[in-house]
Amino acid sequence: MVCALGASVCFGTATVLQAMAARAAAGTGPGGEAALLLRALRQWRYLAGLALDGVGFLLQIAALRSIPIYTVGAALAASLAVTAVVASRLLRVRLSRVEWGAVGLVCAGLAMLGLASGTEGDRPGSAALKYAMLGTAVGVLLLGLVSGRLPERGRPLVLGLGAGFGFGVVEVSVRLIDDLDPGALLANPATYALLIGGGAAFLLLTSALQRGSVTTATAGLVIGETIGPALVGVAWLGDRTREGLAWLAVLGFAIAVAGALALARFGEAPVQEST
Structure with a gap:
């Protein structure tokens, strides 16, 4: 649980640092997205954000190997609460x-999950599940390739959901990789599912944030990366709660996700003061 919360803090803080760097880079000269990215890479805040993303990913992997997927997913969604709090300090964004209250809900939900969560499930995962994850990852990638043809109105939500499914594939695939020997990794479909799903998710999320409502895209992301993986963990990988505390886990999960959805506008840290 400490690793999951640590990953949430890393991801949430990284979002704000990268937003600050992007804002500073945008004010130093003209140019397109590539030029903006190159200028951002010269900013220490952007590099610090990337480093935090890397640390967060390692903590996420460690958490997924120790506690149920539903707990990790809710904790990662809680990174929006971290972004909101950090943005209120560093970017002077005013929270209503x-x-x-949503930040408080997220914290309360995570506390409930921490009390109710058991250890990770002991089922190894079938070959069919591994190939299902690979198929889902390829589907997410194909969605990214045809995203430009999607209807303008529903595009942010569809792309956000797709990104959520991609990150969900990563969460499940980590649990399906039980042998780190190079030969075993190359022969495991879950390895390719993790790589394709993660890459495709970043592609879709970037496209969603550029092409439409940040709030809508992030809401789709939160739903996609929490509910599906949680169900897979319980139904196929044996994730359970502590004896008699299933109700508390369900309640905590619902509260944490609801709080994250209420903070969906912080999926991309705002650069202007909010009223």
């Missing part, structure tokens, strides 16, 4: 009472 409702948003502060």
Whole structure:
């Protein structure tokens, strides 16, 4: 649980640092997205954000090897609460009472999950599940390739959901990799599912944030990366709660995700003061 919360803090803080770097880079000269990225890479905040993303990913892997997927997924969604709090300090974004309440809900939900979560399931995962993850990852990638043809109105939500499914594939695939020997890794479909799913998810999320509502895209992301993987973990990998505390886990999961959805506008840290 400590690793999951640590990953959430890393991802949430990284979002704000990268937003600050992008804002500073945008004010130093003209140019397209490539030029903006190159200028951002010269900013220490952007590099620090990338480093935090890397640390967060390693903590996420460690968490997925120790506690149920539903707990890790809810904790990662809680990174929006971290982004909101850090943005309120560093970017001087004003949070409403409702948003502060949502931050409190996220914390309460995670506390419930921490009390109710058992250890990770002991089922290894069937070959069919591994190929299903690979198929889902390829589907997410194909969605990214045809994203330009999607209807403008529903595109942010579809791309956000697709990104969520991609990150969900990563969460499940980590659990399906039980042998780190190079030969075993190359022969395991879950390895390719993890790589394709993660790459495709970043592609879709970037496209969603550029092409439409950040709030809508992030809401789709939160739903996609929490609910599906949680169900897979319980139904196929044996994730369970502590004896008699299933109700608390369900309640905590629902509260944490609801709080994250209320903070969906922080999927891309705002650069202007909010009223």
